[in-house]
Amino acid sequence: MQLESQVLVREFNRRLRAALTSVPNHVRVEAALEVESHVEDVLSRRPSTLPEPEWVAQILSGFGTPEAYAAAIVGQLPPVQVVTVRSGLREVLTAGRDLMGGTGRLLLAVLRGSWRFGVAAVRTGVSLAGAGLRESRAGLKRLADWSAEPRAAAGRSLRGSRSQLRVTLRSAWRNGLRLGRAAGRGLLRLASALGQGLLRAGGTGVRLGRVAIQYGRMVLLAALRLALLAGLAALALSAFLMTLASALAPDLVGWRVYEAQQAVITGVQSLREDWLSGVSPTLQAQFAQTGLAVQTISLSMGLLLTGLFAYLVWSIRRRRGPAVSK
Amino acid sequence: MESWDTQLRKGGLELAVLLLLARHRMYGLELLTTLGENGFVVSEGTIYPLLNRLSGQGLIAAEWVTGDTGHPRKYYRVTGTGLAQAQRMAQQWSEFAASMADLIRSTGGTDRPQKEVRA
Numbered sequence: 001m002q003l004e005s006q007v008l009v010r011e012f013n014r015r016l017r018a019a020l021t022s023v024p025n026h027v028r029v030e031a032a033l034e035v036e037s038h039v040e041d042v043l044s045r046r047p048s049t050l051p052e053p054e055w056v057a058q059i060l061s062g063f064g065t066p067e068a069y070a071a072a073i074v075g076q077l078p079p080v081q082v083v084t085v086r087s088g089l090r091e092v093l094t095a096g097r098d099l100m101g102g103t104g105r106l107l108l109a110v111l112r113g114s115w116r117f118g119v120a121a122v123r124t125g126v127s128l129a130g131a132g133l134r135e136s137r138a139g140l141k142r143l144a145d146w147s148a149e150p151r152a153a154a155g156r157s158l159r160g161s162r163s164q165l166r167v168t169l170r171s172a173w174r175n176g177l178r179l180g181r182a183a184g185r186g187l188l189r190l191a192s193a194l195g196q197g198l199l200r201a202g203g204t205g206v207r208l209g210r211v212a213i214q215y216g217r218m219v220l221l222a223a224l225r226l227a228l229l230a231g232l233a234a235l236a237l238s239a240f241l242m243t244l245a246s247a248l249a250p251d252l253v254g255w256r257v258y259e260a261q262q263a264v265i266t267g268v269q270s271l272r273e274d275w276l277s278g279v280s281p282t283l284q285a286q287f288a289q290t291g292l293a294v295q296t297i298s299l300s301m302g303l304l305l306t307g308l309f310a311y312l313v314w315s316i317r318r319r320r321g322p323a324v325s326k
Numbered sequence: 327m328e329s330w331d332t333q334l335r336k337g338g339l340e341l342a343v344l345l346l347l348a349r350h351r352m353y354g355l356e357l358l359t360t361l362g363e364n365g366f367v368v369s370e371g372t373i374y375p376l377l378n379r380l381s382g383q384g385l386i387a388a389e390w391v392t393g394d395t396g397h398p399r400k401y402y403r404v405t406g407t408g409l410a411q412a413q414r415m416a417q418q419w420s421e422f423a424a425s426m427a428d429l430i431r432s433t434g435g436t437d438r439p440q441k442e443v444r445a
Binding site: 034036037038042059063068075 | 355374375390395
């Protein structure tokens, strides 16, 4: 297209966009792009006797004035787009909520399992410690009973034949006492060692329970981080794939998703208005259809998911309950 | 009389567009040309707002396609709703046209001179 023709088309589209102030920016861009595409299509049918700028002016006259054409478009813009956008956004939010719900249930299951394991370990430790104490007490009692028996036997012998067997019995008494003391000491040591060992086992059980709780907590936090990273990575990947799909095969991108994207980018488009004013409508529409829309949705969803994960971590930590003190 | 012709064409234009797009998808100029070949001479300022309206009503769907031409084209196609609507409209149009033909035939059309009506 010659420069003069380009100026004509550009001027028509400038006035068209200016007259379409009441519609979303992507509609303005699309209307201008449609005009440009139509002119490009008709351009090849130019009679050889007619200069190109005049031919372009004739084509543009088919639209009427830019203001009249804008009025025709505005008068027929349906509100159904808003409904479709709402529906599309609702689908996105529902999918995000389902994802969050599934992740939350998984994390809660991990937390519950870790807590139960820790509590079971503590109970085992306390039980072992109690058993150690009971064994120690029983050992002391058996010691007392055993040391008393030889003494009683020696007394009965003394009462029966004190004169004849005095020496023997004294010796037996001493031996019995010695034996009893030795046995008592041995048993005392054994019971003590047993009790101490059991007490240590109990302490170890308590420590194991504490470690289990700590481990469960670490697993939970790691799972949270992993889920967060996986979510963000999935979003980035989906954004990339959607961008790729939009660029390679626009036919495959559903219209509703496209409209949802368009709605999201409407706010962003107005901020980029100054920058885009020098860019051709074709490029603007390509921006609107592909990268920016997907990136905006991805960024929004990423921020939303990050916030929800942070809230989940905070609420889980707050409700963790009275764990075993370190 | 010219206004009546214009109104008649406008009234049938929506049905004609739906019927053409039901055959296969078309872009703006292709649709304009095909309509012209079928006796519907319309301007760009008429057809594009109409396409916008039909698209908004969900009767047709549009998509941008960058083909061999080097510039993107917006292709339109009829949706399921649009197809059902076109069938209903075509049925009504046929009934209306048949009734009108009967009326013309029974009244002799414009061949006979009008009789004066006396009070």
